[in-house]
Amino acid sequence: MKIETKFSNGDKVYAVFRGREKGKRIPCRICSGTSRVKISGEKFKCPKCHGQGGGVKYNPIEWIVHNGKIIICSIHIVKNVRDPLSVVYLATCGQFYERDLFTTLKEAETKCERRNNLAQKQ
Ligand SMILES: [Zn+2]
Numbered sequence: 001m002k003i004e005t006k007f008s009n010g011d012k013v014y015a016v017f018r019g020r021e022k023g024k025r026i027p028c029r030i031c032s033g034t035s036r037v038k039i040s041g042e043k044f045k046c047p048k049c050h051g052q053g054g055g056v057k058y059n060p061i062e063w064i065v066h067n068g069k070i071i072i073c074s075i076h077i078v079k080n081v082r083d084p085l086s087v088v089y090l091a092t093c094g095q096f097y098e099r100d101l102f103t104t105l106k107e108a109e110t111k112c113e114r115r116n117n118l119a120q121k122q
Pocket residue numbers: 028029030031032033034035036046047048049050051052053054
């Protein structure tokens with residue numbers, strides 16, 4: 001079987017990935033984030049947040065361009081149920097599918113925009 005890859009070992013390319021935004025802390029509305037409630041002068045663990053003081057709200061995960069070019073270290077062919085045949089590139093900062101790697105920053109940014117717009121419509 002002959003498989004052609006878009007990139008080679010040592011290539012410097014732009015990668016896109018789903019960025020994880022840091023969760024925003026939302027204080028509990030019952031205890032105002034103190035994790036305790038006072039009833040008849042006595043303090044109890046807040047029954048609403050179970051003493052956690054609130055919850056964490058995660059913002060939608062967006063596609064972003066990896067900061068700076070990545071260097072491809074090795075190339076793997078993956079065959080599984082979800083991806084009949086995929087090319088996976090290993091770089092120092094992680095692994096990426098071929099569909100997530102680009103030669104120019106412009107291409108990478110355009111792809112992110114498209115995927116994020118698509119995600120908003122759903
Ligand atoms: Zn609470």
